[in-house]
Amino acid sequence: MPEDEIHQPHDKLFRAAFSNPETAAAFLQAYLASELVALVDWGSLRVEPGTFIDAQMKSSAADLLFTAKVHGEDAHFYFLCEHQSSEDTLMPLRVLAYMVRIWTEEAKVIPCSGRLTPVIPVVVAQDNKVWRTSTKFHDLFHLPPEKWAEVREFMPDFTFRLLQLVELPFEGIAGTAEGKLTLRALKAQAVGELLGDPVWEPALLRVVSAELLDYLIRYVWNQDVDKEGFRLRLKEVPRTDLNPETMTLAQKIREEGREEGREEGREEGMRDTALRMLCILLEGRFQSLPEGLREELRHVREIERLEALHRHGIRCASLEEFVAAL
DSSP: OOOSSOSSHHHHHHHHHHTSHHHHHHHHHHHSOHHHHTTEEEEEEEEESOOOSOGGGGGGEEEEEEEEEETTEEEEEEEEEEOOSSOOTTHHHHHHHHHHHHHHHHHHHOTTTOOOOOEEEEEEEOOSSOOOOOSBGGGGSOOOHHHHHHHGGGSOOOBOEEEEGGGSOGGGOOSOHHHHHHHHHHHHHHHTOTTSTTTTOHHHHHHSOHHHHHHHHHHHHTSSOOHHHHHHHHHHOOOSOOOHHHHHHHHHHHHHHHHHHHHHHHHHHHHHHHHHHHHHHHHHHHSOOOHHHHHHHHTOOOHHHHHHHHHHHHHOSSHHHHHHTO
């Protein structure tokens, strides 16, 4: 279980859900072409160890590699979740680099077979705007159509499946409950709706694993969200089986909210007392306190400012001199 401050939080949430072959299979079946889906033995889907993204890209992408039988032969499904804030027009080149790494690693363990496993790449873009990047590798080359045929046989070529969360309505995201909740959260983070109803739908929260819910709570807490709004959402979570560490975190978050409320109450009480004592002083010294001045003093929110005015009220020679200091 991660610490309260999650390193690479998108990666952690993504892996918590999609490392489960059932969740991955439901996602792939929903978003790959039906002709391909029909050829896959989804019961054979298994996750492979390792990651293939560049170290410098770790903060903006997460990946998983699966293997399943297609026509009775192994095929890889490479699942890349891209959560950088800007469109990557060279995404086909990056995908190719990851595919080559997969094959290079594979070649180390099957050096004598002379055969590689096909790779089917799927990219999920977590962004708040639609990408216009082509999913075809050959579109990276600026060759007119009439000249492309002359060099095409010398060039690698492929396409990848691009799924853009910003284009999908929350309720339109398909898959298992864990897959839906995870992709909803990733989409919501990009569009600023992490505290919205789609992420906190009770029907999903009731059935996802306690582990995933742990990750979700920590993920949201570490994002730029309204903390009081988050505390209110925590109260609505219909579960009592969270990881003890997460229960402790949730309790800590609630207690911080109560403590902040008590602190605000204490400060407000001190401010009211300071204002009341200032008004009593002015009335005692100058026999009256105009209602307009009293109202203006009510707008002074800082206790330190009220205390300074109190000291000035003791020293000033007239009410006019006091008003001049406001």
